């Protein structure tokens with residue numbers, strides 16, 4: 001089976017700075033994949049290369065088995081709507097909806113109309129005058145109604161209100177279930193979006209830190225919390241990703257899975273062991289570990 005995305009040893013440098021550093025990553029067809037990581041981690045750079053808008057400095061990136069760069073056949077299978085999408089002066093929504101099918105062979109006017117209504121996108125206002133959230137809403141219409149085999153959504157939520165975000169999630173899941181495709185979604189709203197993801201990729205400083213099915217993330221790290229003494233004893237010799245102290249209480253995120261011995265010791269010492277949430281994982285993989293976070297004057301890990 002050909003992967004939807006196949007990235008091998010890919011790096012991208014800008015001058016002296018390495019935006020992507022030897023990334024290898026595959027995404028099977030028919031998955032919604034969360035692409036997560038801190039600001040500047042490399043998410044947009046990955047998407048731009050997958051969308052054929054940029055090229056790796058070394059290594060390869062394939063979409064459905066083909067290099068997307070200047071490749072019309074590959075590009076016809078990809079929808080990439082960026083947060084900073086520009087529209088010609090004087091364009092209104094109906095202009096965009098009229099022209100969009102020319103670039104999207106699978107365009108579906110029905111789903112576009114449903115999205116326009118649900119996201120309350122005005123048709124009389126020139127797009128140039130749209131609010132930040134209304135611009136995001138137009139991008140979402142273009143991305144979902146294209147029904148492209150690979151849909152790349154880079155921070156689709158900027159400025160979107162809570163009702164619009166919930167509506168977008170419902171529409172994405174419904175349309176994805178009826179018309180399976182591969183969706184890559186980057187976002188910093190992790191808790192709100194995680195229920196969408198079949199797969200999760202976490203990047204930091206241009207490197208892949210995690211790449212797994214979403215139900216496997218809970219085995220990547222765990223959190224120990226309790227008194228500073230107890231947590232320090234329990235975490236001795238373990239690979240700490242993140243550490244946080246408030247007064248005499250301490251919480252650490254530890255790489256790997258907690259074994260039964262550790263759980264028993266934690267019970268004895270009155271400490272708690274819990275799997276790291278996805279949000280904690282992204283924070284931990286983005287920290288300069290082990291990190292001391294100052295929470296009040298004089299208190300740090």
Ligand SMILES: Nc1ncnc2c1ncn2[C@@H]1O[C@H](COP(=O)(O)OP(=O)(O)OP(=O)(O)O)[C@@H](O)[C@H]1O
Nearest residue numbers: 014017018019037038039040041042043044045046
């Ligand atoms: N055209 C460019 N020229 C120079 N540096 C660039 C260019 N594009 C990206 N970078 C750098 O590459 C790194 C990765 O940027 P990228 O936009 O991929 O991050 P991101 O994960 O999408 O971040 P965010 O969550 O803030 O959107 C950053 O350090 C950025 O400054």
